[in-house]
Amino acid sequence: MTIKKYLTLAAVATGLCAASMTGAAAEPNSACSTMIYHKSFLDQYPRAPAVCRQVDVKNGVKSAKFTGKVVGRDKGSITVQFLNVAGDAVAGMEPATFTPAEGAKLTVNGKSTKYSDLKSGDTLNFWVSENRAGIVTDLDAEKTN
16 A cells, blocks of 8 residues: 555544544534523523523423433422533533422432432433523423422
8 A cells, every 4th residue: 555545544534533523422402502591591591501402392382401410409499500411510500499399290310209309419301491581390291490
């Protein structure tokens, strides 16, 4: 094999490897960029759009899905730290605190769980509906917390 052919193959292989590595990294869902967030939500969580996982539409309302880790509980309220696609807390981003309805349930670590049973470290999904400031943990329930 000549040097020229070898260098050409090496360049092609490097390009394919780089493209493969780029695709392997989790990227934000492109639909997330179409969301219109409520001003007060963006004022409090300006980096939230960057950690949106996907957009779900329920009853004609778009909602951005986020993943978080429970970092605190206090008198019925839950505090959740936003997580990036690698599962790490987002640096410089305040946790979200919300108060669920009494007896409300959500899915945590794949299991139906009461809010009162949440523990620090539990991972959960939550949604923020377009043009609304509140957090929703069950799109079927349609209650904003």
